[in-house]
Amino acid sequence: MKKLIGTLSIVLTLSLNVSAQSDMLLYNFNAISQSLHTNPAMPQQTKVWVGLPVISGFSTHYHNSGFSAVDIFAAGTDINANLRDVTASLDASSQLAVNQTVDLLGVGFRIKKGFLSLGATQHINVTMDIPYQLFNVLFSENNNSITQLDLSTFDLEISNRTAFYLGYQHRFLDEKLTLGFRANYLIGQQHAYIERSNVSLTNDSTYSIQGRSDIMVRSAGASAFEEDALDPLNIALADNTGFAINFGAHYQMNDKWSFSASVLDLGSITYNDYTRNYVSDSQFEFRGIEADLAANDFDNALDRALDSLEAGFNFEEVNGESYTKSLMPRVFAAANYHLSDKHAFGALYHSRVWNGEAFHDFGVNYQGRISRTFQWTAGYSIINGTVNNIGAGFDLKLGAFQLYLMSDNILGMVDYGGLQTTNFRFGINFTFYGKKDKNKKKKEAAETSAPSTNNNQSNNFINYF
Amino acid sequence: MKKNLFRVLFLGLVLVSCSEELDFSMTDDIAINPSGTVPLATLTLNLGDLVNDVDSSIVVDPNNALRIYYRQDSVFTYSASDILTIPDQDPFDLAVTESQPFFRVGVALGTISGAQLAAATFSSGKIGMEINARDSALNDIRFELTFYNAVLNGQTYSDTFTLPALQSTLIDSSVINGLTFDFSDGGTRVNFLDIGIKVLDADTALIPDNAIYTCGVALRDLGLEVASGYFGQRTQAAPAGSFDFEINGIENFAGGLFLTDPSVSLITKSTVGLPIRIVTDFDGQNLEGNVVSLDAPDFNILASPSPGVVQESRFTLDANNSAITNFLANIPQKILYAGNLSLNPDGDVGPPNFISSSSDIVIDFEVDVPMEMRIDQMRLDQTIDDFKISAGGNEDFFEDIKLFFNSENGMPLDLSLRVVLQDSITSDSIGGFEIGLLNAAPINSSGRVIAPAIADNEVVFDQALILALLRSGSLRFIATVNSTNNGQDPVKMYTDYDLVIRAAIEANSNIKVNSL
Numbered sequence: 001m002k003k004l005i006g007t008l009s010i011v012l013t014l015s016l017n018v019s020a021q022s023d024m025l026l027y028n029f030n031a032i033s034q035s036l037h038t039n040p041a042m043p044q045q046t047k048v049w050v051g052l053p054v055i056s057g058f059s060t061h062y063h064n065s066g067f068s069a070v071d072i073f074a075a076g077t078d079i080n081a082n083l084r085d086v087t088a089s090l091d092a093s094s095q096l097a098v099n100q101t102v103d104l105l106g107v108g109f110r111i112k113k114g115f116l117s118l119g120a121t122q123h124i125n126v127t128m129d130i131p132y133q134l135f136n137v138l139f140s141e142n143n144n145s146i147t148q149l150d151l152s153t154f155d156l157e158i159s160n161r162t163a164f165y166l167g168y169q170h171r172f173l174d175e176k177l178t179l180g181f182r183a184n185y186l187i188g189q190q191h192a193y194i195e196r197s198n199v200s201l202t203n204d205s206t207y208s209i210q211g212r213s214d215i216m217v218r219s220a221g222a223s224a225f226e227e228d229a230l231d232p233l234n235i236a237l238a239d240n241t242g243f244a245i246n247f248g249a250h251y252q253m254n255d256k257w258s259f260s261a262s263v264l265d266l267g268s269i270t271y272n273d274y275t276r277n278y279v280s281d282s283q284f285e286f287r288g289i290e291a292d293l294a295a296n297d298f299d300n301a302l303d304r305a306l307d308s309l310e311a312g313f314n315f316e317e318v319n320g321e322s323y324t325k326s327l328m329p330r331v332f333a334a335a336n337y338h339l340s341d342k343h344a345f346g347a348l349y350h351s352r353v354w355n356g357e358a359f360h361d362f363g364v365n366y367q368g369r370i371s372r373t374f375q376w377t378a379g380y381s382i383i384n385g386t387v388n389n390i391g392a393g394f395d396l397k398l399g400a401f402q403l404y405l406m407s408d409n410i411l412g413m414v415d416y417g418g419l420q421t422t423n424f425r426f427g428i429n430f431t432f433y434g435k436k437d438k439n440k441k442k443k444e445a446a447e448t449s450a451p452s453t454n455n456n457q458s459n460n461f462i463n464y465f
Numbered sequence: 466m467k468k469n470l471f472r473v474l475f476l477g478l479v480l481v482s483c484s485e486e487l488d489f490s491m492t493d494d495i496a497i498n499p500s501g502t503v504p505l506a507t508l509t510l511n512l513g514d515l516v517n518d519v520d521s522s523i524v525v526d527p528n529n530a531l532r533i534y535y536r537q538d539s540v541f542t543y544s545a546s547d548i549l550t551i552p553d554q555d556p557f558d559l560a561v562t563e564s565q566p567f568f569r570v571g572v573a574l575g576t577i578s579g580a581q582l583a584a585a586t587f588s589s590g591k592i593g594m595e596i597n598a599r600d601s602a603l604n605d606i607r608f609e610l611t612f613y614n615a616v617l618n619g620q621t622y623s624d625t626f627t628l629p630a631l632q633s634t635l636i637d638s639s640v641i642n643g644l645t646f647d648f649s650d651g652g653t654r655v656n657f658l659d660i661g662i663k664v665l666d667a668d669t670a671l672i673p674d675n676a677i678y679t680c681g682v683a684l685r686d687l688g689l690e691v692a693s694g695y696f697g698q699r700t701q702a703a704p705a706g707s708f709d710f711e712i713n714g715i716e717n718f719a720g721g722l723f724l725t726d727p728s729v730s731l732i733t734k735s736t737v738g739l740p741i742r743i744v745t746d747f748d749g750q751n752l753e754g755n756v757v758s759l760d761a762p763d764f765n766i767l768a769s770p771s772p773g774v775v776q777e778s779r780f781t782l783d784a785n786n787s788a789i790t791n792f793l794a795n796i797p798q799k800i801l802y803a804g805n806l807s808l809n810p811d812g813d814v815g816p817p818n819f820i821s822s823s824s825d826i827v828i829d830f831e832v833d834v835p836m837e838m839r840i841d842q843m844r845l846d847q848t849i850d851d852f853k854i855s856a857g858g859n860e861d862f863f864e865d866i867k868l869f870f871n872s873e874n875g876m877p878l879d880l881s882l883r884v885v886l887q888d889s890i891t892s893d894s895i896g897g898f899e900i901g902l903l904n905a906a907p908i909n910s911s912g913r914v915i916a917p918a919i920a921d922n923e924v925v926f927d928q929a930l931i932l933a934l935l936r937s938g939s940l941r942f943i944a945t946v947n948s949t950n951n952g953q954d955p956v957k958m959y960t961d962y963d964l965v966i967r968a969a970i971e972a973n974s975n976i977k978v979n980s981l
Contacts, residue, residue, distance in 0.1 A: 146501035288504035294514035
């Protein structure tokens with residue numbers, strides 16, 4: 001058990017300094033090539049893009065759908081009443097997630113009607129259900145019996161992986177339709193997740209507790225740190241590899257409407273190196289101190305009872321067993337209405353699936369393409385039930401250097417007390433847009449005075465830029 | 466448009482700046498209040514297992530019924546010396562002169578309590594001889610002492626003492642181990658000693674004129690090998706003493722145990738040809754110090770019919786001839802005894818008494834009682850001292866506690882339990898509770914249990930009782946046991962009686978996190 005906690009701690013420690021993203025604003029903000037991370041078919045404004053190592057993209061994401069600090073620590077309130085209220089609001093969908101993504105390297109360039117990108121990213125994720133059952137036991141006025149505890153729905157996953165990607169998008173149908181694809185080769189450095197946590201302690205009568213333990217915690221990588229001579233290469237390039245694909249589509253229906261969708265992270269990693277499972281599969285009955293009065297065997301009876309309780313869980317460590325774990329698939333779907341070449345409004349749906357459970361985000365946003373030098377976006381999102389998410393972001397192009405910064409919840413960055421969801425993404429790219437299409441501009445000016453109803457070439461922001 | 470959007474953003478930031486303040490010092494006030502019902506104990510007892518203890522005083526009959534069997538051997542032991550001793554004899558003087566150098570006389574052996582010996586062999590002893598003369602002789606003078614009614618190695622016993630020349634006094638002795646006397650003088654007398662003393666013929670001429678030798682003869686340090694006759698009528702006190710009398714399982718209880726058919730036996734084994742009457746005084750003392758007398762009547766130990774034959778006598782005490790019912794009902798933990806024995810209590814009747822050095826009388830004590838009983842208010846009163854529970858300054862750790870007890874009682878016994886919380890300084894009661902822990906199982910007409918009885922009890926520890934528990938320095942447990950039908954019905958105990966007691970606790974806690 002101690003090793004299990006140690007393993008989770010190691011993996012969790014490696015996941016600290018994690019940054020965040022719900023990507024609600026990034027998706028439509030194709031001023032920066034990192035938008036390809038959310039949809040490989042997202043048309044790119046740049047002709048050539050080079051992500052500077054490490055600093056080209058750094059994002060962190062925090063999400064707690066259960067509570068915020070002010071829910072508990074609001075000055076002048078009763079903290080125990082607050083905790084009871086928080087507890088009452090928690091349920092099986094309450095989730096805590098912290099993610100960080102770093103663009104290690106990235107390159108992209110246009111090839112006629114296509115756009116090729118390749119690079120590497122580092123992903124660190126911590127995702128867990130908030131154990132509302134424990135909150136109930138600790139803080140609830142009702143349903144707080146420790147002997148009605150059932151943690152079977154508790155999930156936790158921690159991972160640290162590198163993705164090497166190669167993506168390509170191509171425009172079809174007079175550039176109205178763009179299809180994109182990205183292949184990811186994955187190396188997992190550390191990973192742990194709870195495959196099963198069917199732990200329950202229930203009173204089947206006043207005088208008996210039925211214990212059920214069906215636990216499977218799988219881990220990889222953490223046990224490498226137990227070795228005396230630690231070889232960083234063995235960890236960084238561990239034989240924990242996998243493959244995942246992203247694909248998407250973007251369709252510019254007309255001057256006003258465009259639609260897009262993507263599916264990300266369809267794939268898995270097979271973990272072979274430094275794997276260790278923690279397994280408990282037992283069922284036991286606890287009846288307190290069991291003693292035979294005739295034998296007068298009360299010596300150490302309490303210790304024996306506690307030992308039997310511990311033995312009841314029957315934890316075992318199994319080393320060297322390979323396992324395969326799917327990534328957390330994500331789906332985006334968006335519709336954008338373009339007031340003009342410079343202003344567009346969009347609606348976005350995002351979903352991620354974790355351990356068979358889907359978590360949904362909804363958002364609306366504005367995209368302002370003021371100029372090549374400055375573009376910005378703002379929006380409002382409901383992220384897994386949290387509603388106070390007003391986001392904004394911009395990119396500033398200074399010559400070839402492109403600085404960008406955005407967050408799905410800028411209020412949360414200031415109002416940390418009420419923060420439930422926020423993210424922060426920034427980076428510096430080296431980008432080239434190419435020459436502007438002067439003819440296009442002239443043509444647009446003419447069409448402004450005599451609008452065309454049959455425009456075979458999409459009049460979208462890409463062409464504009 | 467752009468301007469408006471910036472305004473919206475600015476307004477949002479202003480609103481944010483008005484957000485509520487956070488106070489993280491409130492963590493000191495966090496209290497958790499988990500509750501739960503947790504089993505504390507499951508205790509089992511099988512009577513058969515209980516009596517498997519090799520030291521148990523409870524044994525199992527072939528039909529699995531239990532009985533109390535206890536035997537204490539050699540409670541009283543009387544040796545030959547306790548029964549018959551021959552005291553040192555007073556010296557008797559015989560005067561020998563030149564003119565009368567030989568003297569023979571019959572004297573009586575001194576005995577105790579009028580013992581009249583017909584014969585005896587002494588395993589040890591001495592004959593003391595003291596000779597005093599008015600004048601000393603120029604030569605040794607030899608005196609021959611003869612017991613005409615005693616033989617040693619088949620010869621009439623005779624021994625010679627020499628008064629050295631020029632000496633007027635002789636003090637000497639002779640060992641007479643194995644000397645056999647016939648004190649009966651041919652069946653006509655008792656305690657008869659036929660003694661003769663003379664100056665040896667060869668020395669007679671050496672006796673000075675007018676010399677008188679006073680010869681004092683005495684038997685001393687006599688140890689009997691065998692003896693016969695009439696040993697007299699006397700009473701010999703037995704040394705008082707005590708022995709522990711513990712019956713496993715109930716040794717901590719006091720009073721209220723009424724056995725249906727109690728009996729105690731005294732078994733005597735005698736190799737003494739002597740009728741003896743034993744007078745005993747058995748008192749049973751229980752845990753509470755209450756003493757109940759057995760009130761056993763006197764009983765007779767039959768005389769051994771012949772030397773070397775063990776005569777066993779058994780005397781049974783029961784409800785008809787003693788107070789044994791109340792004696793055992795007291796649940797004695799210690800039995801105090803005293804007694805005496807009367808030799809020839811009816812006088813000189815019957816065959817002659819006999820005894821040998823190896824003869825003795827041994828009295829054993831035996832209890833053999835079926836565990837068929839009626840228990841009426843049998844009590845246990847025990848105190849656990851130095852009881853201490855610390856709440857670490859968090860006296861309201863638990864808002865309330867309930868203790869649950871469930872019993873499946875296959876024994877025909879009620880058990881009610883009173884727990885008294887006593888003040889650590891004054892030992893005064895500061896709280897407590899009482900529960901009927903066990904209900905007696907129902908029985909059939911022969912006293913055997915026919916089904917277990919279920920009892921469920923609940924004790925609520927409110928804040929006052931919890932505080933009393935924290936204050937208490939000792940716990941006093943007072944248990945009262947009754948057999949079925951409030952102690953009115955006799956019940957039988959069998960090995961297949963089982964008992965299961967379950968205990969659980971339900972607690973609603975209120976735990977300040979910073980106190981952990």
